[in-house]
Amino acid sequence: MSFDEIKALLLNKFGADVIVGEETGGLQSALLIAPEHIANVCLVLRDDPGTYFDFLSNLSGVDYGAEDGRFGVVYHLASIPYNAQLVLKVSVVNERSLDNLPTFPSIAAVYKSADWHEREVYDMLGIFFTNHPDMRRILLPDDWEGFPLRKDYVEAEEYKGIKIK
Template sequence: MMFNDIKLLLIQKFGEAVITGEETGGLQPALLINPDDIVAVCLELRNNPKTYFDFLSSLSGVHYNDENNRYGVVYHLASIPFKLQLTLKISKPYNRESTELPEFKSVTSVYRTADWHERETYDLLGIFFEGHPDLRRILLPDDWEGFPLRKDYQIAEYYKGIKID
């Protein structure tokens, strides 16, 4: 099954609004998915016998820092039996003045490997995953303030009395 076949399959299942765009200029094409539909799309791609994307090989957070200050998540799926790979991307604007974290739905109900990937994305970038079973820091100490990979993060001068260079 090719990229356009997968795109058509998703449109037939969920309607045209499920795909908000596509990126075909890079080494691996990506489908831009409506963020509200990401769990249903991943479930369909995993369970459909024509695609069987049974492995989430990577999940990464992105802070685009564009005019809309978008945050997003990139999912790299693999179908081991069919030897296929697919990239899905979701994003939405984020208000710079907000005290709330950018929020997306967790895909841990579809792919258990998303558990630690989402925790790392939360810990370093500050993206909240709704429905995650145990969303807490995974790399930084529990009392760390801020999210070091944000483009608006201010480096602390001290942590627990120790100067940070």
């Protein structure tokens, strides 16, 4: 299925509000999906016999910077039988408070490999995934303060009495 056919499939299935934009100028085109639809979109793309995106090859978080005030997640899907790839992106505006994390629906129920990918995005960027089966830090200690890959992260001087810098 072509990029335009996939777009038409999603519009037909979910309506006009599912796709909020598209990026076609880069090396790989991407559909910008309304965040509340991402889990259902992935499920349809996985289960539809015309697309069969059976493999989540990568999931990564994005901090667009304090001036933009946005956080996002990029999903790289692959269809092994059809030798096809698709990029989906979601984003939300967030005031960057550690008390109000940017939040997206988890796709771990659709792709099991999303479990650890989402935990890493949470651990490094503070992006929270609702309905995740085990949303906790995966790389850093549970009591670590902050999220190191945020553009406004201030590195701690020490951790438990041990100098970091």
